[in-house]
Amino acid sequence: MSDLTFDKAALRRAIRARRASFVAGMDAAALTRHAQALAARLAPAFAHAASVGGYAALGDEISVLPALERAAALGLATALPHVLHRAAPMLFLPWQPGQRLDEGWAGLSQPEQTDPMVPALILAPLLGFDRARQRIGQGAGFYDRWFALHPQALRIGVAWSVQEEAHIPVDAWDIPLHAIVTENEWIGPKL
Numbered sequence: 001m002s003d004l005t006f007d008k009a010a011l012r013r014a015i016r017a018r019r020a021s022f023v024a025g026m027d028a029a030a031l032t033r034h035a036q037a038l039a040a041r042l043a044p045a046f047a048h049a050a051s052v053g054g055y056a057a058l059g060d061e062i063s064v065l066p067a068l069e070r071a072a073a074l075g076l077a078t079a080l081p082h083v084l085h086r087a088a089p090m091l092f093l094p095w096q097p098g099q100r101l102d103e104g105w106a107g108l109s110q111p112e113q114t115d116p117m118v119p120a121l122i123l124a125p126l127l128g129f130d131r132a133r134q135r136i137g138q139g140a141g142f143y144d145r146w147f148a149l150h151p152q153a154l155r156i157g158v159a160w161s162v163q164e165e166a167h168i169p170v171d172a173w174d175i176p177l178h179a180i181v182t183e184n185e186w187i188g189p190k191l
Helices: 008-024 028-048 065-073 142-149
Strands: 051-053 077-082 091-094 121-125 154-158 179-181
Touching (some): 028 154, 028 179
């Protein structure tokens, strides 16, 4: 099946169901342990950047907030995405752990409006990934558009291990990640 005929909607549904089932089998303590392990796995990457952009997890996405807390404790500037609406560009706005978040477009938890920044390292949520470090997101294209505008940023995808696929179909605008980190491993070259 070529990438042009691949049913991305069906793939997204299948991965969402697999992820939901996986996360439903964990209690709060397990979720916290996995988020802390993820933060430890990401810590060496922080030596390569002065600033880190992350995200506030939606639903059953794996949390990167402990990783952002670790980055902030190391003196790195931290940021979260801010989206006004589907057609607007995603911006990264400064955010410090513990700072209040507002509800934004599509239920995103985001910092209040201020001057944007361009993080040197992005922890990107994703719906699915493969070993070639291709990602499939929710379908709005926010991260791909941001990556295209900021190709110098180090792109690290973050997901649960059950979100891995043998092959992610790509479109011309898709930009591969430098690495992917899950609760179990680092995928890609070591930084």
